[in-house]
Amino acid sequence: MYGFRTSETRLEDISFGREFVADYFDIFDPINNGSPILYPIENVSNNSSILYKDYTKYSSYPTYDSYVYISDNLKGAENISFNIQLDANNDPSEWPREYRGCYQNLLSAKVNGTGYVKVRAILGQEIPWGNNSRVME
DSSP states (O other), rough: OOOOOOOOOOOOOEEEEOOOOOSSOOSEEEETTTOOOOOOSSSSSOOOEEEEETTEEEEEEOOOEEEEEEOOOSSSSSSSSEEEEEEEEOOOOTTTTGOEEEHHHHOOOOOOSSEEEEEEEEEEEETTTTTOOOOOO
């Protein structure tokens, strides 16, 4: 879980993104196999998988509920925009070309209130790279 702290009494919109490459995570089913995504995860949408060579991948873009926390000491905590994106790439030196790809995890929400506020996140895949179905652009 990412955290953003401030000693200010007002909070500006938050926009944050990271792209990373890792050896040991599952780009084919990141929700169920412990890969880095925006946590916590609740109420995952019904999502089916399709065969892709020796693996399966999502047939659509799964969505799920997550939370952002807004401190109750903030004044005017209404209408704060969060735009957080993680792009996870498998290591191209470890995978054959047809299995190289990525998944993108996006949380984009306008939040009113303080405490733990429920938001919706989406997860998309591009397997293999360059398959003309780039997600969430």
